[in-house]
Structures are given as structure tokens and as C-alpha cells.
Amino acid sequence: MQLLTPEQMGQADQMAAASGIDSHRLMMKAGEAVSAAVLRRFPAAVRMVVLCGPGNNGGDGYIAAKALFEAGCNVSIYHFGDLANLKGDVAQAFNACPVKPQPLAAYAPKANDVVVDALFGAGLTRSLDPAVQSLILNLRKAGSNVVAVDLPSGISGGTGAALGTAVTASHTITFMRPKPGHFLLPGREHCGTLETFDIGIPQRILTSVAGNTYLNEPSLWKAHLPATSIQSHKFKRGHLTVFSGGHGTTGAARLSATAGLKAGAGLVTLATPSNACTEATAHLTAIMLREINNVRELSHWLEDKRLSAFVLGPGFGIGEKARDYTNLLAGNPVVLDADGITSFAESPDRLFYSLSKHPTTFVLTPHEGEFARLFPDIHSDKSLGKLEKARAAASRSNAVVLYKGADTVITAPDGRAAINANAPPWLATAGSGDVLSGIIGSLLAQEMPPFEAACAGAWLHGAAGQNAGEGLSAEDLPNGLPKYSQIS
Numbered sequence: 001m002q003l004l005t006p007e008q009m010g011q012a013d014q015m016a017a018a019s020g021i022d023s024h025r026l027m028m029k030a031g032e033a034v035s036a037a038v039l040r041r042f043p044a045a046v047r048m049v050v051l052c053g054p055g056n057n058g059g060d061g062y063i064a065a066k067a068l069f070e071a072g073c074n075v076s077i078y079h080f081g082d083l084a085n086l087k088g089d090v091a092q093a094f095n096a097c098p099v100k101p102q103p104l105a106a107y108a109p110k111a112n113d114v115v116v117d118a119l120f121g122a123g124l125t126r127s128l129d130p131a132v133q134s135l136i137l138n139l140r141k142a143g144s145n146v147v148a149v150d151l152p153s154g155i156s157g158g159t160g161a162a163l164g165t166a167v168t169a170s171h172t173i174t175f176m177r178p179k180p181g182h183f184l185l186p187g188r189e190h191c192g193t194l195e196t197f198d199i200g201i202p203q204r205i206l207t208s209v210a211g212n213t214y215l216n217e218p219s220l221w222k223a224h225l226p227a228t229s230i231q232s233h234k235f236k237r238g239h240l241t242v243f244s245g246g247h248g249t250t251g252a253a254r255l256s257a258t259a260g261l262k263a264g265a266g267l268v269t270l271a272t273p274s275n276a277c278t279e280a281t282a283h284l285t286a287i288m289l290r291e292i293n294n295v296r297e298l299s300h301w302l303e304d305k306r307l308s309a310f311v312l313g314p315g316f317g318i319g320e321k322a323r324d325y326t327n328l329l330a331g332n333p334v335v336l337d338a339d340g341i342t343s344f345a346e347s348p349d350r351l352f353y354s355l356s357k358h359p360t361t362f363v364l365t366p367h368e369g370e371f372a373r374l375f376p377d378i379h380s381d382k383s384l385g386k387l388e389k390a391r392a393a394a395s396r397s398n399a400v401v402l403y404k405g406a407d408t409v410i411t412a413p414d415g416r417a418a419i420n421a422n423a424p425p426w427l428a429t430a431g432s433g434d435v436l437s438g439i440i441g442s443l444l445a446q447e448m449p450p451f452e453a454a455c456a457g458a459w460l461h462g463a464a465g466q467n468a469g470e471g472l473s474a475e476d477l478p479n480g481l482p483k484y485s486q487i488s
């Protein structure tokens with residue numbers, strides 16, 4: 001599903017109006033959908049309270065209030081801003097509303113109130129007024145149920161950032177297409193359940209304004225998933241190599257390799273320094289072992305052209321060896337994770353230079369700390385949200401960047417971006433990232449293009465976490481991977 005920024009949605013509104021679509025009619029549909037959602041969710045509410053702001057979000061609120069009033073509800077409206085300044089569709093909605101509003105300052109939230117938050121939506125441009133923020137705190141204290149119109153007030157639709165104290169809703173109803181802020185944190189946590197309602201802006205208009213930001217769903221990459229035909233030879237399913245650390249530090253790479261095998265790679269080899277071979281052998285059965293101690297041995301191993309992808313980083317150790325291996329692997333499909341990323345903290349340009357000489361084949365999988373090490377200026381740029389940071393990082397590194405977190409973002413150097421939203425909270429556990437690297441490495445080995453492999457990897461990892469359930473450990477994840485033929 002494509003996501004639209006508030007600016008793109010604004011453009012769609014303008015194009016809809018220019019093509020003869022009545023903007024007030026769109027507002028009517030939006031407001032009536034809000035009223036229907038409230039009635040559906042809270043049929044026994046004692047009092048409905050609609051909070052209306054100065055813009056079109058408030059206009060949706062006046063229409064919802066009218067519809068709730070006409071449905072026989074006890075409705076109160078509280079407004080923010082000067083009513084004399086209302087213009088256009090909002091003024092029309094206000095004038096037609098049979099319930100007369102009182103100023104926001106007069107509202108004292110009660111626990112049983114069902115509150116419609118129509119203060120600010122896509123047009124929020126700056127931090128909320130202190131008076132609005134203190135009301136939001138009172139709503140929270142009272143524990144009133146809130147249904148947010150378009151976005152919880154205070155949440156940026158573009159970045160998901162909270163511009164001050166933001167409303168926390170139990171349900172949010174948005175129109176036509178969700179925005180990045182519905183899925184990026186903290187926005188996602190403020191939305192509650194999310195409903196997207198079609199108010200009738202034609203698809204052709206939405207398509208013409210949309211960029212290349214998506215919710216990470218199977219439709220984005222399913223066509224590239226490895227075929228699971230009975231005839232596929234194990235070499236056709238690719239050969240993944242996972243580089244291991246030395247004695248006592250093989251666990252992370254073994255986890256990664258196990259996940260790689262479960263994710264469908266035909267062959268998986270753990271490339272291990274001599275001092276860790278006994279330890280690794282004791283733990284491995286289906287995964288093969290290859291002694292590799294240095295760049296010379298790696299060069300020799302790379303002469304085998306059937307090797308199709310590599311994972312470098314989990315438990316590998318930070319330093320020159322990781323940098324040398326990475327440089328040698330440039331141009332091959334590689335997941336560079338953990339120590340592989342941190343090894344370039346002092347000299348990120350060395351990595352970027354290596355990658356700039358080839359088409360995009362690398363997937364970098366930094367968590368926030370690793371991201372800050374590789375892209376310190378981008379990380380500290382307060383004007384950028386997570387999506388823009390990951391986009392800038394992909395463009396600079398010529399790699400697919402999977403910026404981890406509860407709201408993992410995947411970006412490609414060509415500007416495509418996807419936000420992953422299926423990871424359960426219990427997925428954040430030791431070794432979870434190693435499993436993710438192995439899954440992505442496996443998909444690369446099976447010839448998935450890097451952006452699609454990273455997106456599919458993040459989604460499959462989330463699904464595995466859901467299937468393995470609360471209290472999982474990273475070892476449980478590979479067995480929780482869904483079957484590709486059952487993904488829809």
C-alpha cells in the first residue's frame with residue numbers, strides 16, 4: 001500500500017477540486033465516516049464530545065458532530081481558535097452544525113466521555129499550543145476514549161513525531177491513504193487501531209501525486225519471493241555464506257546461518273577461523289563448515305562462482321579484518337550487520353567508496369547506535385524523520401539500508417522506502433538481529449533483488465515473531481517462519 005505525506009494529500013485535494021470534485025462533499029463524507037465509526041465503536045456512550053480545530057480537520061469534526069446529534073446522541077463541541085476566522089468548507093460545516101461550540105478552555109474531560117479529536121490533522125505545522133497540550137494531559141488523566149480524525153492531534157503525518165504532548169487515541173480514522181506518521185513511532189502508538197476510509201478521491205489522482213513510500217506488505221515483494229518448486233535444485237536455491245567470529249563467539253553467526261537455511265537457501269556455509277572450527281562443528285549438522293582465516297583464503301573461496309550471497313557482521317569482531325573482507329566482497333550480494341558496520345565507524349567513506357564502484361548489492365542493517373556510527377551527521381539532523389534519514393543513508397552508501405527498530409524502515413538508493421509494522425514487541429530480544437540478517441542473506445542467495453529481499457526479510461522476521469509468540473528466544477524464530485506458498 002502506498003503511503004501519502006500530508007503534502008501529497010494536500011496536492012490530491014487540490015487536484016480533486018480542480019477536476020470539479022466538490023471539496024465540501026469530501027468533507028461531508030469524511031465527517032460522516034467519523035460519526036459512523038464512533039457509533040459503531042461506542043454505541044452506548046453517555047456523552048460525545050467533539051473537539052474542533054481551526055482548519056479542515058475541525059470541519060470534519062463539525063460534520064461528525066451534526067451526524068451524531070441527528071443520530072440522537074448527547075453531543076458537546078469545544079473549539080480551539082477564533083470562530084470568526086473560520087473560512088471556506090470549515091465555515092460552511094460550522095454554520096450547518098446544530099450544536100453550538102464552547103471554547104476549549106471550558107472543557108473538563110470525564111472518564112465516560114467519548115471524545116472525537118478533530119483539532120489538528122494533516123495541517124499541523126508546529127508544536128501544539130500549551131493550552132491544547134494541557135487539555136490533552138487532562139484527557140489522558142481522565143481516561144476518556146478518543147477517536148482521532150485523520151491523525152491524533154500533535155502527531156506529524158510526515159514523520160510520526162509528536163509536536164508537543166500528542167493525543168493518544170483508541171481508534172484513528174484517516175481518508176484515502178494512510179500517512180507515514182501512522183506507522184512511524186511514536187505516531188503509531190498514538191493511533192490505536194487505524195481505519196482508512198474512501199471518501200471518493202479518484203485513484204488516478206492519488207497515483208499521480210504519490211511518491212515511493214510504502215507500508216511493508218507482501219504485495220510489495222511477493223512476486224520476487226523464491227519459487228518453491230519441487231524440482232528446484234539446492235544450488236538453484238543459492239549458497240549462503242555466513243562469516244563467524246573466533247573461538248567463543250560463533251553463536252551469533254550460527255543463529256544467522258540457521259535462519260538462512262530455514263529461509264530457503266539451498267546450501268549454507270559457516271566460514272570460520274581455525275580456532276573456532278571444533279566449537280562450530282559441535283553445533284552444526286545441515287550447515288557446512290569452511291575454514292577461512294584471512295583475505296587470501298577468502299579470495300580463494302570466492303573463486304567458487306556458485307557462492308551467491310554473504311552475511312558479515314554477527315559476532316564477527318570489529319576491526320581491519322572485517323573491513324578487508326567487506327572490501328573484497330563489494331559487488332556481491334551481502335548483508336553487512338553488527339560488527340561489520342561498526343568496523344567502519346572511523347572511516348565510513350572507505351565503505352561508501354567501495355560500494356560506489358558497483359551496482360547496489362549490499363544491504364546494511366544498522367540499529368540506531370550503528371546508524372549513528374556510520375552516518376553521524378544524518379543521525380543528528382533534527383530536521384529529518386526516520387524515513388528521510390534512512391533515505392539519505394541509502395543514497396550516500398549506494399546500499400539498501402534497513403534501519404532497525406520497532407518501526408523498521410527500509411530504503412533503496414533510488415528513493416524507494418517501506419515502513420515495517422508487523423513486528424511484535426517481544427521480537428526485540430538477544431540474537432533477533434542475527435536471525436534477520438540470515439533471512440535477508442538467504443533471500444539474496446535465492447536471487448531476490450536487495451530492496452525486495454530486505455523488505456521481505458523484515459516482514460518474515462516480524463511474522464516469525466508473531467508465530468513464535470510472546471516469551472520467544474531468537475532460536476525459536478527460524479521455526480516460526482511462514483511458508484512462502486501461504487503468504488498472501
Ligand SMILES: NC(=O)C1=CN([C@@H]2O[C@H](COP(=O)(O)OP(=O)(O)OC[C@H]3O[C@@H](n4cnc5c(N)ncnc54)[C@H](OP(=O)(O)O)[C@@H]3O)[C@@H](O)[C@H]2O)[C@@H](O)CC1
Nearest residue numbers: 027054055056057120121122123124125126127128150175
Ligand atoms: N483528502 C483528504 O484527506 C481530506 C482531508 N480532510 C481533512 O482536512 C484536514 C487537513 O486540513 P488542513 O490542511 O486545514 O489542516 P488542519 O490539520 O485542520 O490544521 C490547519 C489549521 O491549523 C493551524 N495550525 C497548524 N498547526 C497549529 C498549531 N500547532 N497550533 C495552532 N494552530 C495550528 C493552521 O494555521 P496556520 O498554520 O495556517 O497558521 C490551520 O488553521 C485533514 O487532516 C482531514 O481531517 C477532509 O476535510 C476532506 C478531505
Ligand SMILES: [K+]
Nearest residue numbers: 117120149151
Ligand atoms: K485530529
